[in-house]
Amino acid sequence: MNVGIIGSGGRENAICLSLTKSKRIKNIYCLPGNAGTVNISKNLNVNIENFQEIKKAVEINKIDLLIVGPEKPLVNGIVDYFNNTNVKIFGPNKAASQLEGSKIFTKNLCKKYKIPTAKFGIFQNSKETKNFINHSNIPVVIKADGLAAGKGVYICDNKEYAYQAIDEIFNGKFGIAKNILVEEFLDGEEMSYFVVTDGNTVKSFETAQDHKRVKEGDKGENTGGMGAYSPSRLINQKLEKKIIDKIINPTLFGLKEMNIEYKGFLYAGLMIKNNEPYLIEYNVRMGDPECQTILPKLKTDLLNILLSCCDGKLKEIDFNWSSQKSISIVLCAKGYPKDYKKNSLIKNFEKIKTDENNLCFHAGTELRNDGIFSVGGRVLNFVSKADNFSKARKNIIKNIENLGWQDGFYRKDIGYKVIDE
Numbered sequence: 400m401n402v403g404i405i406g407s408g409g410r411e412n413a414i415c416l417s418l419t420k421s422k423r424i425k426n427i428y429c430l431p432g433n434a435g436t437v438n439i440s441k442n443l444n445v446n447i448e449n450f451q452e453i454k455k456a457v458e459i460n461k462i463d464l465l466i467v468g469p470e471k472p473l474v475n476g477i478v479d480y481f482n483n484t485n486v487k488i489f490g491p492n493k494a495a496s497q498l499e500g501s502k503i504f505t506k507n508l509c510k511k512y513k514i515p516t517a518k519f520g521i522f523q524n525s526k527e528t529k530n531f532i533n534h535s536n537i538p539v540v541i542k543a544d545g546l547a548a549g550k551g552v553y554i555c556d557n558k559e560y561a562y563q564a565i566d567e568i569f570n571g572k573f574g575i576a577k578n579i580l581v582e583e584f585l586d587g588e589e590m591s592y593f594v595v596t597d598g599n600t601v602k603s604f605e606t607a608q609d610h611k612r613v614k615e616g617d618k619g620e621n622t623g624g625m626g627a628y629s630p631s632r633l634i635n636q637k638l639e640k641k642i643i644d645k646i647i648n649p650t651l652f653g654l655k656e657m658n659i660e661y662k663g664f665l666y667a668g669l670m671i672k673n674n675e676p677y678l679i680e681y682n683v684r685m686g687d688p689e690c691q692t693i694l695p696k697l698k699t700d701l702l703n704i705l706l707s708c709c710d711g712k713l714k715e716i717d718f719n720w721s722s723q724k725s726i727s728i729v730l731c732a733k734g735y736p737k738d739y740k741k742n743s744l745i746k747n748f749e750k751i752k753t754d755e756n757n758l759c760f761h762a763g764t765e766l767r768n769d770g771i772f773s774v775g776g777r778v779l780n781f782v783s784k785a786d787n788f789s790k791a792r793k794n795i796i797k798n799i800e801n802l803g804w805q806d807g808f809y810r811k812d813i814g815y816k817v818i819d820e
């Protein structure tokens with residue numbers, strides 16, 4: 400069969416590599432892909448915001464299954480668009496994708512089904528919100544409602560910053576804002592918990608811990624993710640049962656009561672405090688860079704998992720995982736997450752050592768006639784699996800140093816909580 404992967408990040412490069420191991424696939428297409436997917440699939444230069452363009456590419460290339468990597472097309476209803484065709488599509492539909500597309504939708508669901516999460520209030524204008532802040536505890540968290548690519552969340556240590564957040568959101572920094580969300584600040588340690596579901600069966604898809612802040616020691620601005628390790632140091636059987644019973648199952652039950660079917664990956668961003676999980680947010684896709692660190696550990700054929708999900712047969716599949724420890728480190732363009740330089744030539748790829756346990760996924764890269772160039776903020780993802788996290792991280796750092804890209808930077812401390820040195 401022919402498979403199409405929508406997206407152009409490190410997550411999609413990792414999905415693509417995983418699928419190359421499936422004997423049932425004839426051709427893999429990446430829409431639009433990056434310089435890393437060129438060698439293992441065929442890139443199709445398609446604007447993924449335009450579903451008609453995608454449909455044309457699907458027809459021309461006889462694609463049987465589409466896998467949607469990023470949230471935007473999901474939130475905009477790409478699954479609904481293809482559901483009436485004979486192309487299979489992996490991912491949640493538009494209604495289900497509100498779990499990521501609207502933080503307020505999710506918070507209201509949490510309230511109705513008593514899902515543990517931060518206490519919250521929803522406000523419609525700046526004056527009302529500021530009044531509320533005047534009587535709130537600090538720190539307080541202020542959020543824009545819709546998609547904001549990892550931005551749109553302000554952790555406010557003082558009232559002035561909270562006022563600034565309120566003004567920026569209502570002034571349209573993240574699109575037209577009818578509502579604003581104010582949340583209690585949750586203290587604890589974060590963990591990313593993944594499941595995959597066909598609407599009935601729910602299976603764990605491993606855990607990871609992402610480092611979202613740009614600077615070492617988890618300081619500085621929030622980013623899309625600077626690196627991750629898997630499994631999370633926090634996971635244990637008791638905690639996993641609580642996550643499923645108190646968070647995942649009530650969520651899927653709540654959606655069902657609204658006649659919404661959920662199929663695809665579901666990513667719960669959790670805060671763990673005293674072995675108790677609290678939901679921070681949902682994402683309706685795999686995490687990036689969590690996907691890059693988790694997928695290389697999967698021993699089961701990914702295609703079988705994705706197809707069985709589309710066909711409602713997930714129950715029939717057993718998942719096998721490597722017990723290795725895995726780390727991913729993101730090599731970013733200097734300046735990220737603020738303004739950063741683009742179109743910088745990256746050389747020395749031949750100096751990177753890659754094998755079964757050491758991988759280099761591309762994210763913001765483009766192959767041109769005269770070489771591979773950076774085109775995004777998060778540029779390359781280095782992954783290593785080993786019998787311990789320390790070894791994995793050392794392997795990655797050696798590779799990044801060998802590449803020696805002058806316009807890049809990375810965090811050397813990814814996984815510091817699981818590495819004693």
Ligand code: AMP
Nearest residue numbers: 517540549552582583584585668679680
């Ligand atoms: P979100 O986009 O909702 O995941 O928020 C981005 C990041 O902000 C999360 O990964 C957390 O680090 C932090 N965050 C969001 N909400 C809260 C909260 N209520 N308490 C503490 N930290 C939060």
Ligand code: GLY
Nearest residue numbers: 623624686687688
């Ligand atoms: N790594 C965070 C995300 O994918 O949203």
